[in-house]
Amino acid sequence: MTAFLVLLVGPLAGALAAIALPGRAARAAAAAAIAATLVAAVGLAGQIVTQGVLRLELGGWAPPLGIALEADGLSAVLLVMTALVMTAVGLAARHELAPDIAGPRAAFGFWPLMLLLWAALNAVFLSRDLFNLYVGLELLSLAAIGLVAIGGTAAAFAAAIRYMIFALAGSLLYLAGVILIYAAHGTLDMDLLAGLDPAASDGLALALMTGGLLAKTALFPFHVWLPPAHGSAPSPASAMLSALVPKASFVILLRLWLDAMPDRAGEGALILLAMLGTAAVIWGSVRAIAQARLKLIVAYSTVAQIGYLFLIFPLAGGAAGDLPWMSGAWNGTIMLIVSHALAKSAMFLVAGQWMRVAGSDRLTDLRGLALVMPMSTAAFAMAAVTLAGLPPSGGFTGKYLIMTAAFASGQWVWALVMAVGGILAAVYLYRPLAVLFTFSEASDRAPLSRATQVVPLVLAGASIGLGIASAGLFEILSVGRPPVVGEGP
Amino acid sequence: MTAILPLLLLLTSLVPATVTFFLDQESYRLRNTLNLGGAVVKVGLIVMMLLAVAGGASYETSIPLAPGLELLLRIDTLALMFVSLSAFLWLLTTVYAIAYFGRKREQSRFFGFFGLCVASTTGIALSGSLVTFFIFFELLTLSTWPLVAHKQDRPSLTAARTYLAYALPCSAALLVAIVWLQNAVGPVIFAQPPDLSQVDPATLRAIFALFIIGMGMKAAIVPLHGWLPLAMAAPAPVSALLHAVAVVKAGAFGVIRVVHDVFGVDTMSELGLGQPLAALASVTILWGSIRALQQTEIKKRLAFSTVSQVSYIILGAALASPLGLIGGLAHLVHQGLMKITLFFCAGIYDERAGVRAIAGLNGLGPRMPWTSTCFSLAAIGMIGLPPLAGFVTKIYLGLGSLQAGAPWVLAVLGASTLLNAAYFLPMLYRLWFADPAPDAAGDEAVPALVVPAVIAAMGALGAGMLAASAVSPLGWATLIVESEVAP
Numbered sequence: 001m002t003a004f005l006v007l008l009v010g011p012l013a014g015a016l017a018a019i020a021l022p023g024r025a026a027r028a029a030a031a032a033a034i035a036a037t038l039v040a041a042v043g044l045a046g047q048i049v050t051q052g053v054l055r056l057e058l059g060g061w062a063p064p065l066g067i068a069l070e071a072d073g074l075s076a077v078l079l080v081m082t083a084l085v086m087t088a089v090g091l092a093a094r095h096e097l098a099p100d101i102a103g104p105r106a107a108f109g110f111w112p113l114m115l116l117l118w119a120a121l122n123a124v125f126l127s128r129d130l131f132n133l134y135v136g137l138e139l140l141s142l143a144a145i146g147l148v149a150i151g152g153t154a155a156a157f158a159a160a161i162r163y164m165i166f167a168l169a170g171s172l173l174y175l176a177g178v179i180l181i182y183a184a185h186g187t188l189d190m191d192l193l194a195g196l197d198p199a200a201s202d203g204l205a206l207a208l209m210t211g212g213l214l215a216k217t218a219l220f221p222f223h224v225w226l227p228p229a230h231g232s233a234p235s236p237a238s239a240m241l242s243a244l245v246p247k248a249s250f251v252i253l254l255r256l257w258l259d260a261m262p263d264r265a266g267e268g269a270l271i272l273l274a275m276l277g278t279a280a281v282i283w284g285s286v287r288a289i290a291q292a293r294l295k296l297i298v299a300y301s302t303v304a305q306i307g308y309l310f311l312i313f314p315l316a317g318g319a320a321g322d323l324p325w326m327s328g329a330w331n332g333t334i335m336l337i338v339s340h341a342l343a344k345s346a347m348f349l350v351a352g353q354w355m356r357v358a359g360s361d362r363l364t365d366l367r368g369l370a371l372v373m374p375m376s377t378a379a380f381a382m383a384a385v386t387l388a389g390l391p392p393s394g395g396f397t398g399k400y401l402i403m404t405a406a407f408a409s410g411q412w413v414w415a416l417v418m419a420v421g422g423i424l425a426a427v428y429l430y431r432p433l434a435v436l437f438t439f440s441e442a443s444d445r446a447p448l449s450r451a452t453q454v455v456p457l458v459l460a461g462a463s464i465g466l467g468i469a470s471a472g473l474f475e476i477l478s479v480g481r482p483p484v485v486g487e488g489p
Numbered sequence: 490m491t492a493i494l495p496l497l498l499l500l501t502s503l504v505p506a507t508v509t510f511f512l513d514q515e516s517y518r519l520r521n522t523l524n525l526g527g528a529v530v531k532v533g534l535i536v537m538m539l540l541a542v543a544g545g546a547s548y549e550t551s552i553p554l555a556p557g558l559e560l561l562l563r564i565d566t567l568a569l570m571f572v573s574l575s576a577f578l579w580l581l582t583t584v585y586a587i588a589y590f591g592r593k594r595e596q597s598r599f600f601g602f603f604g605l606c607v608a609s610t611t612g613i614a615l616s617g618s619l620v621t622f623f624i625f626f627e628l629l630t631l632s633t634w635p636l637v638a639h640k641q642d643r644p645s646l647t648a649a650r651t652y653l654a655y656a657l658p659c660s661a662a663l664l665v666a667i668v669w670l671q672n673a674v675g676p677v678i679f680a681q682p683p684d685l686s687q688v689d690p691a692t693l694r695a696i697f698a699l700f701i702i703g704m705g706m707k708a709a710i711v712p713l714h715g716w717l718p719l720a721m722a723a724p725a726p727v728s729a730l731l732h733a734v735a736v737v738k739a740g741a742f743g744v745i746r747v748v749h750d751v752f753g754v755d756t757m758s759e760l761g762l763g764q765p766l767a768a769l770a771s772v773t774i775l776w777g778s779i780r781a782l783q784q785t786e787i788k789k790r791l792a793f794s795t796v797s798q799v800s801y802i803i804l805g806a807a808l809a810s811p812l813g814l815i816g817g818l819a820h821l822v823h824q825g826l827m828k829i830t831l832f833f834c835a836g837i838y839d840e841r842a843g844v845r846a847i848a849g850l851n852g853l854g855p856r857m858p859w860t861s862t863c864f865s866l867a868a869i870g871m872i873g874l875p876p877l878a879g880f881v882t883k884i885y886l887g888l889g890s891l892q893a894g895a896p897w898v899l900a901v902l903g904a905s906t907l908l909n910a911a912y913f914l915p916m917l918y919r920l921w922f923a924d925p926a927p928d929a930a931g932d933e934a935v936p937a938l939v940v941p942a943v944i945a946a947m948g949a950l951g952a953g954m955l956a957a958s959a960v961s962p963l964g965w966a967t968l969i970v971e972s973e974v975a976p
Contacts, residue, residue, distance in 0.1 A: 331556060370641075374598065378510070388657075390631060391624040397555045400620070403664070404557065407672035415668060419661040426657045434650060439641040470555050 006040035015115035063189035072480030174212030180205035220280035235352025277310030285424035325408035332401030339394025343383035368440030375453035394466030495562035506604025563617030586726035588937030663703025707740030725836025733829035766807035778908035813889020818966035823878035842931025852925025
């Protein structure tokens with residue numbers, strides 16, 4: 001149970017310490033909090049493999065009286081994924097957000113906000129109570145908005161305000177849905193809700209909560225806040241925002257639709273979600289192709305990649321339950337979540353490094369960098385392989401599992417979406433790679449040290465490695481899988 | 490030991506490649522030792538296995554990747570044929586490349602991707618299932634891109650971009666084909682051909698078409714061949730490997746697997762798929778030769794010649810007769826030996842005499858006798874004159890077409906031979922009989938460039954002269970067809 005406590009309290013304490021302590025000590029406290037939380041996340045995953053689903057009833061009161069925290073396989077995978085990305089971001093931010101490079105305000109604000117964000121993510125991944133999730137989401141949004149604004153430019157403030165409008169509207173919608181649920185059932189615990197008879201207002205409640213969560217997940221057409229926000233935040237912040245933050249609200253969606261209220265999800269609504277996902281894949285990719293700045297390309301790529309995740313709803317959702325392909329769709333989607341997180345954070349960290357060397361992230365300024373920074377170029381290329389779903393990579397494994405599920409369920413259209421999305425991703429990621437390889441007179445710029453370049457390389461390497469050795473991930477994932485997606489392989 | 494042999498074979502290329510990426514440009518000796526060492530160990534392993542596999546042994550390694558997704562490596566006679574070719578030519582090309590690059594820049598990147606490319610080819614050869622094949626097929630696409638783009642100038646980058654523009658959509662088609670087929674019949678393992686009788690014929694035809702698009706792009710089947718002549722912008726060792734064994738052969742090998750180990754000869758003829766594929770291959774054979782005639786650059790002409798020659802292999806597979814398949818399989822090796830010789834020589838002409846245009850070949854023969862002799866031998870083999878390897882292929886393809894009841898193929902073979910002669914003989918004439926230009930220079934004082942060419946040419950000569958023996962490519966192809974494919 002200590003793992004639960006460290007995961008929630010560790011980052012919070014670290015955030016407070018980083019605010020209270022002066023410069024160097026603040027960073028040391030942050031480093032200690034990062035290390036402790038990483039260890040706790042890995043430890044919890046280990047516990048889950050041996051002991052199965054872990055549940056902590058706060059104060060010993062079982063729901064509906066008390067509040068329960070619960071860690072199943074999905075939680076463990078997401079907690080470890082978050083911890084890995086956060087650790088890499090912390091390592092990168094040590095240089096990139098040092099006071100003499102990023103200015104005193106960003107250098108001061110980054111560490112508390114990063115740790116708050118982490119605490120919020122952990123809270124979302126461990127909660128099973130709809131109101132607890134609301135609190136986690138609020139904290140998450142506020143920390144994320146702060147991280148966007150930290151850059152201090154006019155563009156960053158504008159992006160942060162736009163983000164705030166969407167995030168607050170999303171919160172309100174979600175909260176309205178939660179109130180309806182509480183009024184109808186008298187409990188907000190997901191496990192209890194799953195066992196209750198549906199009420200008349202459930203459809204409306206689910207729609208409201210889903211609308212709010214879609215705005216926070218930046219699914220097309222609610223994505224408009226994402227590219228400016230992720231494009232103008234400092235790169236280590238963008239890495240967290242793009243790799244982790246949309247996943248939190250998506251996971252709540254997954255749990256709502258597949259775990260808590262599977263029988264209240266209509267066929268049409270499931271298909272609508274996947275169609276919005278399809279639109280996101282296409283529109284995000286088309287917009288990414290048109291961008292002239294690397295960070296915007298990577299940000300629009302997130303819009304597109306989020307679209308893939310929504311294909312799970314018609315494949316694994318609905319009341320039919322436990323059809324043979326559902327576990328494939330479930331595994332594939334989680335695989336995509338994890339490999340996207342690793343690859344996308346690697347890409348943003350690389351973009352930050354290149355901005356330091358080249359002075360900007362315009363593609364025209366990045367000419368010839370492949371010769372100057374071969375390791376970060378390799379990291380970018382490997383991350384691109386994952387995002388385009390090419391083998392061997394976690395992105396390919398996820399794509400293959402989802403395509404197989406789509407054909408097996410007779411909904412081959414979603415398989416074609418995956419195939420076309422992969423080609424489009426290759427197109428928009430090819431442009432920066434080709435520019436990097438162009439021979440340029442300006443390629444005598446001083447590179448960053450190998451120790452700096454290796455951080456994103458490890459992240460990208462992990463996203464590739466997931467495609468080769470993922471047995472462990474699937475083993476953890478099978479612990480406490482929603483009954484809807486079955487206990488099959 | 491036997492269970493990890495396939496993995497070991499893969500690692501002999503993969504490990505040197507991975508290590509090479511992290512070496513400094515200056516560590517010439519370590520890098521060369523690593524790559525040559527890997528190549529030698531690999532050839533050794535293969536020689537060790539040849540006898541056992543000829544006796545009917547097979548080795549299998551299986552690694553689970555995800556629920557329902559497994560990496561299956563298997564060594565059988567067909568796999569071993571392709572892997573021996575690639576290992577042997579990798580060794581030759583490594584020697585050649587070390588001499589070719591000398592002290593040029595970015596060598597760690599080059600040799601790293603070069604090794605990765607060979608590892609992918611090995612993986613393709615050893616693939617025991619369709620999914621495994623696809624994984625290595627894509628890895629090959631990705632590892633070839635930096636090799637084509639290596640010079641980082643405009644033509645190279647254009648060529649590299651065009652290559653991906655062809656490769657990625659076609660591989661998406663291939664993936665759809667694989668998932669679609671597996672949805673109908675379960676995981677496809679080459680050693681146990683799937684039962685297709687329950688699947689509706691229209692679906693099977695559509696899947697087959699997607700397969701041919703996916704594989705045919707790499708085999709440069711018309712109209713998916715446009716990337717290959719552009720890829721000439723790559724350094725000479727890359728062109729040599731690309732044309733002889735790595736990319737185009739991977740495509741042709743894939744077609745053979747699909748035709749014989751996935752669909753099977755009987756299903757092919759029931760669905761009426763053999764004749765259209767043979768026709769497509771014939772069009773490619775003729776079109777490649779006609780375009781080759783029009784080229785004025787040596788490497789471009791050779792590239793279009795590849796387009797044409799690789800389709801002999803496809804033709805052999807499509808004919809669906811034992812003799813035709815033997816011819817096609819043998820040509821997989823024969824074309825590799827001859828074409829790599831030609832490209833080695835073209836690289837030597839470029840490096841040592843500054844000659845890229847066909848007109849520049851005038852009188853080079855006496856000046857560069859070793860290179861020119863090799864070039865001439867390989868060209869004569871390509872035309873299909875006895876006693877060289879190409880002759881053997883054409884005989885078997887011809888007999889195979891009669892066996893399959895498709896005598897029109899003879900006309901295609903005849904026309905192609907005439908066209909081959911029409912574009913190769915003028916080059917030979919220029920080499921040996923035309924007067925040299927007054928300012929022409931050229932020598933062949935770099936043995937590390939010339940020796941690989943000589944060895945490859947001897948291979949092509951030997952494959953033809955010793956065709957009747959059991960150890961020749963033809964003998965091995967006969968063994969494959971007798972042991973596996975034919976009932």
